Amino acid sequence: MTIDFSLSPEQEAIRSLAHEFADKEIKPRAAELDRISDPAAIFPWDIYEKGNRLGFNKTLIPTKYGGLGLGEVETCLVVEELSWADGGIGSTYFVHAMQLLTLGESGTEEQKAKWFTACANDPEERFFMSLPWTEHGVAGNLSPRDFAAGRMDNGPILPHEWAMHRTVPPAEQREMTTVAIEDGDDWLISGTKRFITSAGRSKLLLTSARKGAESTDGAGFGLFLIPADAPGVSYGHIEDKMGQRLMQNAEVIFDNCRVPKSDEFTNYRTAPRVRGGDVEVAAVFNGIARRAYEEALAYSRIRYKGGARIVFHQAMQMALCDMAIKVLTSRMLMLRAAWENDQERGFNAYNNMAKIYSSDVAVDVTSKAMQVFGGYGYMRDFPMEKLYRDARLGPIYHATNEMMMVGQLIPWLAAMDTIY
Ligand SMILES: Cc1cc2nc3c(=O)[nH]c(=O)nc-3n(C[C@H](O)[C@H](O)[C@H](O)COP(=O)(O)OP(=O)(O)OC[C@H]3O[C@@H](n4cnc5c(N)ncnc54)[C@H](O)[C@@H]3O)c2cc1C
Structure with a gap:
């Protein structure tokens, strides 16, 4: 066997x-x-x-x-x-x-x-660790926070402008503006990171920065180990999130933060396998989805409507079956990916798939579970609205599902003739 x-x-x-x-x-x-x-x-x-x-x-x-x-x-x-x-x-x-x-x-x-x-x-x-990587970027003339403040005056894109549309040449791309400047045996790091999980609570920051102001996106990034209380590190705006509020997300600000060269990951990106935490993030959404399914099943057994408990109505049965199938398949994909990683078989497409699928499943399952609860699903003293809010983060963070598909998964798929 x-x-x-x-x-x-x-x-x-x-x-x-x-x-x-x-x-x-x-x-x-x-x-x-x-x-x-x-x-x-x-x-x-x-x-x-x-x-x-x-x-x-x-x-x-x-x-x-x-x-x-x-x-x-x-x-x-x-x-x-x-x-x-x-x-x-x-x-x-x-x-x-x-x-x-x-x-x-x-x-x-x-x-x-x-x-x-x-x-x-x-x-x-x-002891928690953070990954200060994301920034708002500088492409375009309006930042996301400018937009939120009501400054959205770029105007429509007219039909003839589509033909003239050109992407920013690689040499001019600066989505990461945090920069590490060489200073003897040290790097001096300056810049602001946004949305960072556990920022202000964690003890160690694995921080990305552009090595040298001239280097372009995708090239010349370094990853540095920085104690969270190092001189030159401070914390800014704490995000007021829709869900997952029991974690903290905040800005990390580096102002000429001195980092010894020995605290850089010199083989980052060339390490044999950067697994990236995709299966651990999948685990978050498998947990949320399973809870939503369990709550919906339990509620369907006690709620009477139309002469029977709603679990006896076919529409509810189909919703519950659909949820159960998705929760189970998503968890199996996560375990397969995690098992592959533990076998040291090298980076594999299961990781990306597990993150993308579990987060989509969690949004779908929590939405269906909310429907099973009817009006009570929308009420804050019932569990479903929090589960839905918590689930909705999945397709967005750690790289959006779109980014993960176009940037990571498709190169793997294109290199194979079939799926297994
Ligand atoms: C709660 C939370 C926690 C987070 N924690 C961390 C953290 O700990 N560390 C960290 O570094 N970051 C963290 N992030 C940041 C997160 O990884 C980013 O928000 C995410 O990668 C999306 O980037 P963005 O917000 O800049 O969106 P954008 O890049 O502006 O994306 C906007 C839209 O454009 C689409 N898009 C972008 N590029 C492409 C493309 N090339 N092709 C097609 N579509 C595209 C996206 O899919 C999205 O729909 C966190 C975010 C949140 C909300």
């Missing part, structure tokens, strides 16, 4: 530990925390500290540095269960896990020993 879909006893143990934690510590409080209007006042450190004491931020740290030495399958199981109770908490762990993977693959032995150990032995149990 070569195919076995069952979890090992160890995997089942960590999955049920995470589920029990999610059920007891997160689920009873998530809705109330989500309602706090000030985004700076939400981040529930006590929940995160307890989770970290159980090892949830250490699954991917090798045992020789004090971590749990587990793989991506186990990490996905943890993130999925936490997200079942709250997508924002799941996302905090997904982003952290993604950085652990990058450190493991691209870090030197000294970098790994220093930072893996710092995370595994953090006495406060508050």
